[in-house]
Amino acid sequence: MNVREKASGDTLIGKRIPKMDAPQKASGKTRYVHDINLPGQLHAKILRSAHAHAGIRSIDVSQARSLRGVHAVITAQDLPFQRPIGVAKDHLPLKRDRVRSLRDEIAAVAADTEEIAEAALKLIRVDYEPLPVVATAEDALRPGAPALHGEDLVCVNRNGTTEVVHRAAPGNVAMTFDYSQGDIARGETESDAIVEDVFWLHYVTHCCMGVSGVIAEFDSNGNLTLYSNSQVPFLHRREFGELLGMDPGRIRIIQPPIGGGFGSKLDIYPFEPIAIYLAQITQRPVKLVFTREEEFLASPTRQPVLLKMRSGCTKDGILTFRDVETVHDNGAYTSWGATTPFVMMQTISSLYRVPNCNYQTRAIYSNNPYAGSFRGYGNLQATFAVEAHMDRLAESIGMDPLDFRLKNAQDPGEVTPQGMNFRTCGFKDCLRIAAERSDYQRKHRDNVARWRDPDPIKRGVGMASMLHVGGGAKIYQSDGCGTILKLDDFAHVTLITGASEIGQGSETVLAQLVCEELGLPLSSVTVVNNDTDVTPWDVGVHASRTTFIAGNSAIGAARKAKDKILAAAAVKFDGKADEYDLKGGIVVDRRTGNGLIEIDKLIRSLHFSEKAELVMTTFYYEPPSQHQDKKFKGDVSAAYAWATQVVEVEVDTRTGIVRLLKVNAAHDVGRVINRLGIEGQIEGGIVMGQGYALTEDLIVDHAVVRNPNFRDYKLVTAPEIPEMDVSFIETMDGEGPQGAKGVGEAPAICVAAAVANAIYNATGVRITALPFTPERVYRALRGQAKPPVWDVGS
């Protein structure tokens, strides 16, 4: 169902509505954390390691401390009760006797100005004992490789006892995942065609326009206020409480407008506790803002993955098995990157029906930068491999790639062996519409016929699809979101939501959903969403969940308010509540459509009556999803999103440069709420996927980031952005707010996979390593490429 824009005066749903924060941002009036300065504030800077791997014999901060304008210099020695951060709690904010990567924090300074803090860093003397560098996961797995976390991490509690907070990781194995369904051996015997490849998915980083920053301030009662761009303020409040040994209730997180998140702010990083420690010691507000170089060196990356995949099908084009093993280079510490297998295995086991499937991951410590969460969360990597094999299998049995996909694509109502229940599923519509609108099948055939053509410029089309959670993801005890809604005596709505705005446009969508219920114009809503002392709990911005979860929560609160208003109308007009409705700011008679009273007037009469009531409601929405069990089975999301993207490329065989000309995207979004917003999300996601496919490459060479700047780390620039044709498949999800599903991550996921298939379609050359920079492509075309190899045992 490819629903076209419909003209309807009555509803806000599906309209093109500019983001509420757009005028402020476009006029330069938005105040980011960088623009906030508190009276008495100090500026902090961090000293990072000069070695990727070394012991620390001693640190001399005496000269730095005596520099004029310096208020505090701290090292691990000054923090006897330091506790580790991160997903595996293997990471002390300030390092004690060993550094494991070049980003490692050794000391920090708080001073009157940034310049003084910078000068003080230069006065700190660190005596290192260099250790052998573990430059890759392959190296880390070799017998005799240095164990990077070879000993238990022991911390001292505030009561004097000691505690092992992280167990030694022999063999550098940080984390493992093991999933299976069916019987691989049986699948192999049933196969008429089998393909196998090794893929390398490279390092990229978020490149948020706003660099990381935080301000920490303690009041005289010892309460902490943090100005932070956390994507998960409520979870972080609790984690900061544990780190500092303080009641999380006394920690307030205020989120100034963010200069980009994309998953990067899902974990706590050392700079945040460091700023807090400095504020505690100096009893002054402390501001710490990264430089752009620091942002490149010390913020998380997308998870790099070495992936081996073997897949089979019958000659009739039915998938028989898929066997996948990956090694994730974990970097020096464990953040969310290590957990991307949760998402990767969903794509591998359930994007297409595959009865027999194995999936294994080892996340391996190295001295490299560590990976965090990043829009798509492992799905770009998994989809890259799966969709390469869909094309290869189709070719090996002589079937059209679209037909092959349609034979194996999921249908509505399926429950996969992993336990995902696809109550709504527009996958086949996505495939058909993207193929039709791009003329995929004809172009695909014609391009192959031109492989031997003398023209050095080749054209190719490539297709890839994706499955991603679209109704939240039950990772924590709750995947819920709370709303407080108040209607004042002018019928102005204050929508207080736990859901953070990180540029995705949630404020606007939530306001729309509320106005739709209350029959009010958008101008009558103020959204409050940035202060943990005010807003009700929410698990955070991740897993494309905000429209779905916070949307349902906002609708719930608005419906309660509406019930209250209609009940008041029933009393006033001596009828039943269901005889009335709210439209255009007026209480109307449902049968006649006649206006009876302005909503604000009715609210005032309620307020200033003898009973004196206000219209204020609360709602907490918890989606009907399940935790996965230990075997990774369970219906983890309340809805699932689908998409197919067909890309068209031009490959110049004389230079290897690949131009992305056009993207036809078809997305099952449940329902379009804000058409302008969702177009922006999808276009932005496609460009992010384009960067991943073609230009972005964080070059990590011997544990050193070689290109920590925008000159050599190449984001896509405006002239490279392709023509885009986006179709929305509206499957009207039964649980979704007004039928909608989450879409935040989806558009970035397929691009690289589709481009790989398009390059093959153009040239007959399959490249299994990213990114497709000109030299890599040129080498592959000339048979000079070194394809990735699996030399990491099993």
Place this chain on the structure above:
Amino acid sequence: MTRVERYLVPRTIAEAAGGLRDGNVTIFAGGTDLMPQSKSGKAKFGTCLMNIRRIGELRGIKRTASGFSIGALTTITDLRDSPEIKVGFPALWRASDHFASDQIRNAATIGGNLANASPAGDTLVPLLVFDARVVLVSRPNGALQTRTIPMTEFLVGPGKTSRRPDELLTAVEMDAPPPGFTSRFFKFGTRPALDISTISIGLGAVRDGEKLRNVRVAIGAAAPTPIRAPHVEEALEGKVVDGATIAAAVSAADCDIRPISDLRASEWYRHELVHNMLERMLSDVGHG
């Protein structure tokens, strides 16, 4: 860390040249190379910082008896907006059009691009094609002295020029090319904007019937400095641009270039690009 002790803002060439006598002066013009280089530690400030941006006589494109003189402070945007450059020196105009981004073109100066002497400097390749000369002014003992040297002598190595510390680069001069001279510039980068050349090629010649005369070829980012390619020129001079000539010219390039491997490309790939792009440019010339 050196501290800047003095900041000079001369208004005339004479004043600036006087200020340079003391030595250890860092000259600031557009700042688009100096600022990032000083931040990364690649460039160190001298004890004196001289801002030459207010020397009005350094900016602008002037006709001379033999051709044109481009003042050192002429910005890349000025070049791109100049009809004289567009018509008379198309390879230089193309290089200024493909130079970085609008913001950088507005600030960056041709003098700075020359003094920075990057092997990948965008304007240097066409300037070599036009046999440009660099004008250096000093004031050793009160009187101004002018030294004019060819580009090939000015460029010494990566980031190195034959400018003496007491000299101010005031202009670059080009003779009007011979009648019928046409020129082209090609830059290969991984994206159309904001990129540093992986390699670049400048080509100029007079078409004499089917044959090429007065052939000049320059190549960027394929040697320690942008270079003239004499072997390629010799393979083309007086020849009809046919398949055999193109093949000979392309293989002659190997005698001229000495590329390195760095972040942007490997030595092998730079060789391949010079071959393929030279071949493409010459084929285009051959076809009209």
